[in-house]
Amino acid sequence: MYVNIDQAFVTxxxxxxxxxxxxxxxxxxxxxxxxxxxxxxxxxxxxxPSRAVLRKVYDEVRLVDVLDSGDAAHLAMMKRPDLGVTFTKLHGWTLTEYSKCVFMDADTLVLSNIDELFEREELSAAPDPGWPDCFNSGVFVFRPSNETYGKLLTTCSENGSFDGGDQGILNSFFSDWATADISKHLPFIYNLSSIAIYTYLPAFKQYGRDAKVVHFLGKVKPWDYSYDATSKTLKGQSQDASDMHPNFLLQWWELFSSSVLSLMKEEYGDQPFHSGCTESDIHVDVAQMHISHHPPPPQMSSQERKQKWEHGQADYMGLDSFENIEKKLDSFLK
Structure with a gap:
């Protein structure tokens, strides 16, 4: 297969x-x-061992550590030590051996080929569901440049981040994203976040089947679950996991167990590590997962429930929990 050595996906x-x-x-x-x-x-x-596995999957694995470096990032870090992870992410702009890159957070999953993203220009990204005039920095197109890197570090050190992370920095730096060029607005299917499933259910029904990238936003990530490889079922590890659709989670875990776990076993050898995969006789059906134990909500009319949905007040832990909504969504995802 032809490999374009001038362009790269970066995580x-x-x-x-x-x-x-x-x-x-x-x-x-x-x-x-x-x-x-x-x-x-x-x-x-x-x-x-994890680095060794990554080297088997990725063409290049590069260590970046702004805390111990003597470059411009280190100088900026002295003023803003709270932005350590953000500074690390900005190192993507130092990959100047590539003409164009697509950054993807490690908590994303690709569902189909997305090489067409490289037809976009810097900075192209999808809107954030929480504030659509800002872009979500989980997936974005950029052009590596030492000049841009230096300017980003200056923005970090002088202004900080309005949200405490890289998304605030990048939205401040690329501040005209919302208004300057609509071609830099990626369709939401390139960064489908779990929150969208619940805040605008009709749109998910209409467009969710076309999703190309799923982004597992929130505190709880796919690796916070355990996966029964025998029954191909999941068990939740936290009460905060109720906003992830189980179909996407299963896809993540099936790929991990079929393609990644064996690589980890090779590299870890006799060293213990937590894979999250089990083989047991205890079958926990995803649709029956009860991650929280809240009392049942009082009955409400269909009109009251509709109004709550329209105002973003769905009962995620009760009537509108994912195990109930999942039954309605499955037919649209097949």
């Missing part, structure tokens, strides 16, 4: 857990026959 892993996400992301890109190079930026806390 970032700062811990072993996020390294798992990066492994699955890389495999999903490979499985959908990308013609681009794959680059993983990693932080110093990623273990050597």
């Amino acid at each position: 970032l892993a700062t811990t072993d857990n996020y390294a798992k996400g990066a492994m699955v992301l890389g495999k999903s890109l490979r499985n959908h026959n990308t013609s681009k190079k794959l680059v993983a930026l990693i932080g110093p806390h990623v273990s050597e």
